[in-house]
Every structure is written in C-alpha cells, then in structure tokens.
Amino acid sequence: MLSIVLFAICVGLSSQQLPHGHELTQMVDYGFSLTDTDKNGIISLQELSTAYSIGDFDGDGQISFAEYMKVTNQTEAMARPMFNAYDTDGDGMLPLDHMAEYLHLMDKNGDGRVDKNEYEHYTVKLIQCVYSDHGHGSHGHAASCVTQH
Ligand SMILES: [Ca+2]
Numbered sequence: 176m177l178s179i180v181l182f183a184i185c186v187g188l189s190s191q192q193l194p195h196g197h198e199l200t201q202m203v204d205y206g207f208s209l210t211d212t213d214k215n216g217i218i219s220l221q222e223l224s225t226a227y228s229i230g231d232f233d234g235d236g237q238i239s240f241a242e243y244m245k246v247t248n249q250t251e252a253m254a255r256p257m258f259n260a261y262d263t264d265g266d267g268m269l270p271l272d273h274m275a276e277y278l279h280l281m282d283k284n285g286d287g288r289v290d291k292n293e294y295e296h297y298t299v300k301l302i303q304c305v306y307s308d309h310g311h312g313s314h315g316h317a318a319s320c321v322t323q324h
C-alpha cells in the first residue's frame with residue numbers, strides 16, 4: 176500500500192492515457208511538491224497524513240472509493256486499479272491510520288524520511304505497475320509492485 180500523496184498525482188491521471196517518461200516524472204514531481212507543504216524536500220508522516228486526510232470528506236477516518244474518486248477527479252476506470260492497489264484487504268476502504276505503513280514502503284533507504292528521489296522512484300514504478308495491464312482491474316497490490324525488484 177502507499178499514500179494518497181497519490182491524490183495529487185492522480186489528478187493528472189484523469190485521462191485514459193497514461194503519461195510516460197518525462198511527462199510522468201513531471202507529474203510525480205508535482206505531486207511531491209504539493210505534499211511537501213513546508214518545502215524542505217522531505218515528506219514527513221505528518222505531511223503524508225495531511226495530504227491523505229483531504230480525501231476523507233465524511234470524517235470517518237477512512238477513504239472510501241467514492242471519496243477517492245471525488246478527490247482524484249478520476250473516472251472509475253482510472254481510479255479503480257490504483258484504489259485496489261492500496262486496498263490490500265479488499266474491504267473497499269483505505270484507513271488513515273495506515274500512513275506509517277505507506278511511508279515505510281516509499282522509504283527505500285530506511286532513514287524514516289522520504290526524499291524526492293525515493294518518492295519519484297516508488298511512485299513512477301507503482302503507476303507503471305498498477306496500469307501495466309491497461310486498467311483491466313489490476314490486482315497487483317502496491318506493496319508487491321514495488322518489492323518485485
Ligand atoms: Ca516536508
């Protein structure tokens with residue numbers, strides 16, 4: 176699983192066409208800058224939680240698929256594969272208290288902080304992995320996507 180840092184990114188994924196190469200990297204960088212609210216080049220757990228909680232419109236501590244679609248402004252076809260990648264237990268909800276777990280997945284060198292390189296590496300790989308089957312209901316979970324190599 177990962178983060179709704181992706182919320183910011185997914186806004187750019189609203190078309191059926193998945194960006195590639197430089198365009199994808201730019202989109203990911205934009206997501207990073209939106210999440211890194213104090214602009215110190217590091218995404219902290221608090222910043223991640225804040226970014227994530229934006230999508231919890233009804234304040235129940237979880238992101239439902241409807242909330243996810245609303246905050247990412249995506250079509251169901253585009254939103255579903257990524258949502259499913261995060262929803263590892265398949266209950267249709269993404270709980271806010273999983274932030275530390277998401278952060279840990281991105282923190283490649285294990286220093287407890289996520290810098291831009293780590294974020295970029297993880298997110299680009301995740302997007303490519305989740306959408307690699309062209310959105311036909313990918314069942315690749317975010318965690319397995321990024322631990323394959
Ligand atoms: Ca920061």
Ligand SMILES: [Ca+2]
Pocket residue numbers: 230231232233234235236237238239242
């Ligand atoms: Ca909610």
Ligand SMILES: [Ca+2]
Pocket residue numbers: 282283284285286287288289290293
């Ligand atoms: Ca790190």
